[in-house]
Amino acid sequence: MKRVTLLMASLFFVVSIPVVGAVAGVSININVPPPPSVLPPPPPLAFASPPDVVVVPSGATEVYLVPNTVGLYFHGGYWYRFHGDHWFRASLYSGPWGPVEVSLVPRAVVAIPPNYILSMPPGYHWIHYADFNSHWRDWGRTHYWNSHSWYRDHSQHRWGDREWHAHERQHHEREHHEKEHSDAR
Secondary structure, eight states: HHHHHHHHHHHHHHHHHHHHHHHHOOOOOOOOOOOOOOOOOOOOOOSSSOOOOOEEEEEEEEEOTTTTTTTEEETTEEEEETTEEEEEEEESSSOOOEOOOOGGGGGGHHTTTGGGGGGTTTOOOOHHHHHHHHHHHHHHHHGGGGGHHHHHHTTSSSSTTTHHHHHHHHHHHHHHOOOOOHHHH
């Protein structure tokens, strides 16, 4: 009998909780976020040997790019890669590449358009990978590149300002104009 009474009291308690909660306006929700989307890594880069780099001023710091390779940057000890509208980061130029939020990519890197390497002005200094790998820390700490006139001249160009966008717009307008004239012939 005691068991039946205890069972009835427990059942009454379980059934009445939602009614009391509804009257009091209490709601309990447990939301489980969806699993984060996993970005596939970019395809591997094919270099026969470690790639040469060029140094590009970007604000108060330097960024290194690999000639003829779109969207591959080195800054502050990490390689960054822009691929498929997403950023990736690695310790080595050959990967492995892990996705990284754009907010974690240095501003100096994000400021340089991925295809800039294809239309770079003349005068950039090519650096053999062995020299780069041995000296990039010292070059950054001592501001080594500031002693070169071509670097100082270009460092006055502000990435992301109207000047860059005007340059990009002029480039596209020139290409469009040339295409129109070639189509008219």
